[in-house]
Amino acid sequence: xxxxxxxxxxxxxxxxxxxxxxxxxxxxxxxxxxxxxxxxxxxxxxxxxxxxxxxxxxxxxxxxxxxxxxxxxxxxxxxxxxxxxxxxxxxxxxxxxxxxxxxxxxxxxxxxxxxxxxxxxxxxxxxxxxxxxxxxxxxxxxxxxxxxxxxxxxxxxxxxxxxxxxxxxxxxxxxxxxxxxxxxxxxxxxxxxxxxxxxxxxxxxxxxxxxxxxxxxxxxxxxxxxxxxxxxxxxxx
Amino acid sequence: xxxxxxxxxxxxxxxxxxxxxxxxxxxxxxxxxxxxxxxxxxxxxxxxxxxxxxxxxxxxxxxxxxxxxxxxxxxxxxxxxxxxxxxxxxxxxxxxxxxxxxxxxxxxxxxxxxxxxxxxxxxxxxxxxxxxxxxxxxxxxxxxxxxxxxxxxxxxxxxxxxxxxxxxxxxxxxxxxxxxxxxxxxxxxxxxxxxxxxxxxxxxxxxxxxxxxxxxxxxxxxxxxxxxxxxxxxxxx
Amino acid sequence: xxxxxxxxxxxxxxxxxxxxxxxxxxxxxxxxxxxxxxxxxxxxxxxxxxxxxxxxxxxxxxxxxxxxxxxxxxxxxxxxxxxxxxxxxxxxxxxxxxxxxxxxxxxxxxxxxxxxxxxxxxxxxxxxxxxxxxxxxxxxxxxxxxxxxxxxxxxxxxxxxxxxxxxxxxxxxxxxxxxxxxxxxxxxxxxxxxxxxxxxxxxxxxxxxxxxxxxxxxxxxxxxxxxxxxxxxxxxx
Amino acid sequence: xxxxxxxxxxxxxxxxxxxxxxxxxxxxxxxxxxxxxxxxxxxxxxxxxxxxxxxxxxxxxxxxxxxxxxxxxxxxxxxxxxxxxxxxxxxxxxxxxxxxxxxxxxxxxxxxxxxxxxxxxxxxxxxxxxxxxxxxxxxxxxxxxxxxxxxxxxxxxxxxxxxxxxxxxxxxxxxxxxxxxxxxxxxxxxxxxxxxxxxxxxxxxxxxxxxxxxxxxxxxxxxxxxxxxxxxxxxxx
Numbered sequence: 001x002x003x004x005x006x007x008x009x010x011x012x013x014x015x016x017x018x019x020x021x022x023x024x025x026x027x028x029x030x031x032x033x034x035x036x037x038x039x040x041x042x043x044x045x046x047x048x049x050x051x052x053x054x055x056x057x058x059x060x061x062x063x064x065x066x067x068x069x070x071x072x073x074x075x076x077x078x079x080x081x082x083x084x085x086x087x088x089x090x091x092x093x094x095x096x097x098x099x100x101x102x103x104x105x106x107x108x109x110x111x112x113x114x115x116x117x118x119x120x121x122x123x124x125x126x127x128x129x130x131x132x133x134x135x136x137x138x139x140x141x142x143x144x145x146x147x148x149x150x151x152x153x154x155x156x157x158x159x160x161x162x163x164x165x166x167x168x169x170x171x172x173x174x175x176x177x178x179x180x181x182x183x184x185x186x187x188x189x190x191x192x193x194x195x196x197x198x199x200x201x202x203x204x205x206x207x208x209x210x211x212x213x214x215x216x217x218x219x220x221x222x223x224x225x226x227x228x229x230x231x232x233x234x235x236x237x
Numbered sequence: 238x239x240x241x242x243x244x245x246x247x248x249x250x251x252x253x254x255x256x257x258x259x260x261x262x263x264x265x266x267x268x269x270x271x272x273x274x275x276x277x278x279x280x281x282x283x284x285x286x287x288x289x290x291x292x293x294x295x296x297x298x299x300x301x302x303x304x305x306x307x308x309x310x311x312x313x314x315x316x317x318x319x320x321x322x323x324x325x326x327x328x329x330x331x332x333x334x335x336x337x338x339x340x341x342x343x344x345x346x347x348x349x350x351x352x353x354x355x356x357x358x359x360x361x362x363x364x365x366x367x368x369x370x371x372x373x374x375x376x377x378x379x380x381x382x383x384x385x386x387x388x389x390x391x392x393x394x395x396x397x398x399x400x401x402x403x404x405x406x407x408x409x410x411x412x413x414x415x416x417x418x419x420x421x422x423x424x425x426x427x428x429x430x431x432x433x434x435x436x437x438x439x440x441x442x443x444x445x446x447x448x449x450x451x452x453x454x455x456x457x458x459x460x461x462x463x464x465x466x467x468x469x470x471x472x473x474x
Numbered sequence: 475x476x477x478x479x480x481x482x483x484x485x486x487x488x489x490x491x492x493x494x495x496x497x498x499x500x501x502x503x504x505x506x507x508x509x510x511x512x513x514x515x516x517x518x519x520x521x522x523x524x525x526x527x528x529x530x531x532x533x534x535x536x537x538x539x540x541x542x543x544x545x546x547x548x549x550x551x552x553x554x555x556x557x558x559x560x561x562x563x564x565x566x567x568x569x570x571x572x573x574x575x576x577x578x579x580x581x582x583x584x585x586x587x588x589x590x591x592x593x594x595x596x597x598x599x600x601x602x603x604x605x606x607x608x609x610x611x612x613x614x615x616x617x618x619x620x621x622x623x624x625x626x627x628x629x630x631x632x633x634x635x636x637x638x639x640x641x642x643x644x645x646x647x648x649x650x651x652x653x654x655x656x657x658x659x660x661x662x663x664x665x666x667x668x669x670x671x672x673x674x675x676x677x678x679x680x681x682x683x684x685x686x687x688x689x690x691x692x693x694x695x696x697x698x699x700x701x702x703x704x705x706x707x708x709x710x711x
Numbered sequence: 712x713x714x715x716x717x718x719x720x721x722x723x724x725x726x727x728x729x730x731x732x733x734x735x736x737x738x739x740x741x742x743x744x745x746x747x748x749x750x751x752x753x754x755x756x757x758x759x760x761x762x763x764x765x766x767x768x769x770x771x772x773x774x775x776x777x778x779x780x781x782x783x784x785x786x787x788x789x790x791x792x793x794x795x796x797x798x799x800x801x802x803x804x805x806x807x808x809x810x811x812x813x814x815x816x817x818x819x820x821x822x823x824x825x826x827x828x829x830x831x832x833x834x835x836x837x838x839x840x841x842x843x844x845x846x847x848x849x850x851x852x853x854x855x856x857x858x859x860x861x862x863x864x865x866x867x868x869x870x871x872x873x874x875x876x877x878x879x880x881x882x883x884x885x886x887x888x889x890x891x892x893x894x895x896x897x898x899x900x901x902x903x904x905x906x907x908x909x910x911x912x913x914x915x916x917x918x919x920x921x922x923x924x925x926x927x928x929x930x931x932x933x934x935x936x937x938x939x940x941x942x943x944x945x946x947x948x
Contacts, residue, residue, distance in 0.1 A: 358587040358649075359583060359586065359587040359649050359650060359651070360578075360649060360650045360651070361508065361578045361583060361651070364508075427506060430505060430506055431505070431506065434505045434578075434580070437580060438580055438583050438584050438587060439587075441580065441581060441584035441677055442584045442587045442588045444677055444680065444681055445584060445585065445588040445590060445677060445680060446588040446589070446590065449587070449588060450588075450589055450649075452587075452649050453612060453613075453615075453618075453649065455615045455618050455619070456613065456618055456649060459618050459619075459622050463556060463622075470526075470553075470556055471526055471527055471556045472507075472526050472527030472553075473525065473526060473527055473528070473552055473553055474553070
């Protein structure tokens with residue numbers, strides 16, 4: 001297969017990733033150009049990602065940048081998002097995810113800046129995240145100096161040692177903001193929307209009640225499983 | 238009367254329920270697909286409800302699902318909302334209500350997650366709710382394991398023992414979120430809008446003043462009665 | 475002049491009042507039908523006010539209700555706003571105002587419910603209000619029982635004993651919400667917008683700093699006078 | 712060159728400044744007419760600024776006012792913004808800036824009113840501002856009486872003694888609100904957007920955590936430099 005055929009085959013994913021990036025704006029998750037979504041074609045090992053610093057309302061599928069898993073741009077007229085190395089670490093280690101979203105959505109970022117994970121305070125949280133949303137450890141000075149964006153990815157991967165990222169499709173990078181993922185670029189954006197909502201509700205609850213009670217574990221389990229478990233009965237078949 | 242005639246007669250309520258569901262989005266009460274509205278035809282004992290997990294902007298009246306009061310789907314191509322059993326418990330026990338709305342609207346859910354009812358802090362509250370909005374008791378592990386959505390409905394009904402649900406068309410389900418109701422599907426959504434507003438104002442007040450004063454009982458009474466009492470003089474005749 | 479001529483002459487004010495009511499929605503000051511604006515024709519002693527309980531997006535100038543200063547409906551097919559008696563007290567006592575707006579705008583209502591006036595924390599406040607926005611005293615049980623809406627107006631008037639309502643075009647009714655006024659219906663809505671903004675900023679400041687500093691009196695004076703004083707230089711001549 | 716030729720040459724900057732003012736509304740940074748943007752033609756020493764008190768949705772490039780650096784109106788049918796003298800002080804002292812925006816954006820103003828600068832709590836901040844956003848000292852009574860708007864500009868300039876305003880394109884005027892700047896009018900608005908976002912996130916964080924941790928200095932540096940340093944790699948070449 002020629003290279004041009006390969007890229008032609010990526011047209012569908014280019015469009016998905018472009019739409020997912022535009023959805024960041026539609027859902028109110030981004031300010032200026034502070035966010036990016038990518039998707040991966042696992043068969044070909046190619047990642048499609050937003051070009052750096054381009055506004056969402058002008059994004060076209062043809063502007064998406066294609067990089068391989070080592071970060072080499074293999075197609076596209078633009079520079080990829082400066083966060084590309086972080087996305088790549090996640091794709092290399094979380095082998096079943098198909099899309100990643102990074103935003104600075106207001107309330108999720110408040111938790112990241114406060115250096116707190118988000119406890120599970122209710123069923124909205126449990127519908128999407130199987131337990132508290134974790135926070136990465138702070139990066140050391142050396143890590144930042146060497147390869148900052150890769151180090152960010154590595155710190156996320158560390159957080160998920162021994163657990164399945166499919167069950168917890170979100171993380172807060174300390175002092176920075178959220179990354180979310182899913183089976184597709186669109187799914188990663190849906191998780192970014194859910195994360196922002198639960199972050200907002202968590203903060204609001206904390207203003208009502210200093211010692212917010214966590215959701216009963218058996219209700220957390222029930223809600224997560226009714227939407228994501230083998231016997232899920234939420235949504236259409 | 239043939240079955241197809243019965244369903245034909247439900248066309249009006251299908252449309253009302255579809256519109257009421259779309260209004261959840263229009264009023265900013267829902268994120269993604271987190272909310273559902275139903276309506277009941279009391280004569281026929283049939284409930285019309287949103288299909289599970291379908292986005293509001295694509296909802297069509299023909300997609301509404303019709304179930305009987307035992308929860309059997311009698312018409313429709315989709316699965317009904319996963320919260321259908323909760324709606325059915327309420328319709329069986331609250332015999333004069335005609336519509337129910339369930340949302341995860343941000344501020345009402347903050348109270349539900351903080352496990353607090355909403356005290357009556359002002360006339361906006363009193364215009365719609367005849368006293369503090371109650372909070373359900375937490376569900377036990379067995380209830381959740383057996384028939385979670387029905388248990389949720391039962392916990393709501395328990396809260397209203399000895400009181401008229403027409404006077405208090407809202408409840409907060411502990412750790413989950415609000416349910417509201419009314420004489421029609423549209424009215425249940427109006428109450429969801431009012432509930433969200435008073436929840437937001439209650440939280441804001443609590444940031445100004447740690448010991449928020451409750452509304453004088455005679456003003457609560459005055460406001461509730463001028464809108465809902467036998468001598469109501471709010472609105473048009 | 476015949477009655478029909480008089481009413482014909484009110485066409486301009488009907489349209490102003492209708493637009494001002496619609497602006498309540500456009501500026502995000504109202505939820506459902508919780509707000510009303512009126513205007514007065516001082517020469518004829520006639521007040522034009524929103525019909526009770528009619529949604530803003532369907533309001534037409536012909537639906538405005540005309541009442542005299544004693545509250546008798548002299549023209550219109552609808553019932554006037556249930557808050558009409560409050561408006562009338564204000565028109566009778568504040569002889570130079572031409573329009574009144576009443577809303578339950580979120581942040582102003584939070585202060586009303588917390589039973590706090592709004593201190594002058596900054597120049598935005600000083601640009602519109604000549605000092606702290608006052609809070610009415612609570613109404614007694616008898617007042618509420620007798621003629622509630624008139625008593626509300628009287629409590630507002632009490633607050634302004636010895637001061638010029640032109641300098642302070644806003645008040646918070648304890649446990650209820652704000653009333654604002656101005657030379658026209660449109661001006662009363664502009665003041666409602668300003669009040670809501672300063673209330674929101676005041677609450678936000680109080681979350682940053684427990685002991686919010688009040689604006690220096692000479693800056694308050696400077697800002698108020700540069701916009702409203704005899705030598706005002708804000709805006710166009 | 713004739714005067715009319717000079718003004719003709721200002722057509723492009725008139726349009727830029729008009730669009731930048733309209734963007735204040737589009738980005739939700741202004742209420743009523745509370746904000747203004749200007750731009751400067753350094754070669755000619757002429758400043759283009761919004762007319763005072765004119766709503767954003769009706770602004771046309773031809774309504775922009777042109778003043779020289781001494782504040783003399785040299786072209787335009789309207790009065791310039793009442794804040795013009797503040798802009799002029801900044802243009803005189805910050806010789807490399809090309810545009811200035813002043814707003815009363817909600818969260819930035821909360822900090823200004825609370826008399827607090829904005830500490831750097833995260834990478835969103837570091838992406839735009841090279842350290843904590845400073846707060847001006849309060850103005851004295853004499854300064855306010857003499858030439859208030861010029862004194863405001865002088866207090867800002869004092870804050871930047873010994874530092875490069877290009878690295879910190881924002882300041883909070885105590886008790887008033889933010890000023891931001893940039894190489895163009897449009898850039899000053901982008902910085903106003905960024906400032907409002909980081910202010911909102913800072914306040915939110917402070918409700919989660921009383922002792923908010925500041926961003927590690929080496930991460931602050933990394934983020935600022937990757938977007939603004941000599942080896943910046945954010946955005947397109």
